[in-house]
Amino acid sequence: KNEVEQSPQNLTAQEGEFITINCSYSVGISALHWLQQHPGGGIVSLFMLSSGKKKHGRLIATINIQEKHSSLHITASHPRDSAVYICAVGMSGGGADGLTFGKGTHLIIQP
Amino acid sequence: NAGVTQTPKFQVLKTGQSMTLQCAQDMNHEYMSWYRQDPGMGLRLIHYSVGAGITDQGEVPNGYNVSRSTTEDFPLRLLSAAPSQTSVYFCASTRLAGSYEQYFGPGTRLTVT
Numbered sequence: 001k002n003e004v005e006q007s008p009q010n011l012t013a014q015e016g017e018f019i020t021i022n023c024s025y026s027v028g029i030s031a032l033h034w035l036q037q038h039p040g041g042g043i044v045s046l047f048m049l050s051s052g053k054k055k056h057g058r059l060i061a062t063i064n065i066q067e068k069h070s071s072l073h074i075t076a077s078h079p080r081d082s083a084v085y086i087c088a089v090g091m092s093g094g095g096a097d098g099l100t101f102g103k104g105t106h107l108i109i110q111p
Numbered sequence: 112n113a114g115v116t117q118t119p120k121f122q123v124l125k126t127g128q129s130m131t132l133q134c135a136q137d138m139n140h141e142y143m144s145w146y147r148q149d150p151g152m153g154l155r156l157i158h159y160s161v162g163a164g165i166t167d168q169g170e171v172p173n174g175y176n177v178s179r180s181t182t183e184d185f186p187l188r189l190l191s192a193a194p195s196q197t198s199v200y201f202c203a204s205t206r207l208a209g210s211y212e213q214y215f216g217p218g219t220r221l222t223v224t
Contacts, residue, residue, distance in 0.1 A: 001170075004153065031211055033211075033213060035213070035215075041199060041217065041218045041220075042215070042217055042218070043201060043203075043215040043218075044215070045212050045213045045214070045215075048211050048212055048213075086153070086154070088153075088154075088213075090211070098144055098156035098159050098169045098170070099144075099154075099156065099213070100153075100156075101146075101153035101154040101155070102153050103151065103152060103153045104153065
């Protein structure tokens, strides 16, 4: 079973700061997902990575397969980025046999 | 597209009662799954399906049944509810090829008293 660890568990920052959330996993994977969950519960997919780096707006996700590590960066953070960010890994077919999740990073961006 | 829909949004059950949580998707996704989310823990996989007629157990399947008679629907049945099943339940779907982007339903908050 893959173990997924996220750090930090909680992060409070000021608006405009550069944010980094880390994810490490114990066993080789086929894909890693970054998800966002706002208060109220809805879960939205941000990125799916199998190698390299992806960028979407102010969000950047990177993965190092050899190091079994991924990072999610938020540039020019804004209060609307406040949410729980969840890392999840899939062992095969991007998660066709289910994903294993980290416990999440609770991010608060203060104005 | 409605995406992934779940009903009900909230439910209170007494210990021993049974019920079915409904999940449907209109994106023709082969893969569907059920997760539960508990405070202080990551989401955990209950059951999943890679197509109509095919289901398999995840990490925490005890006390739950599933079936997949159509591509669109993947109901989760609680046979005899227990307080330990108090949780928020999420259904998700994705394609088995391509981007593997996960689509989640809005969740069902279940309380068992």
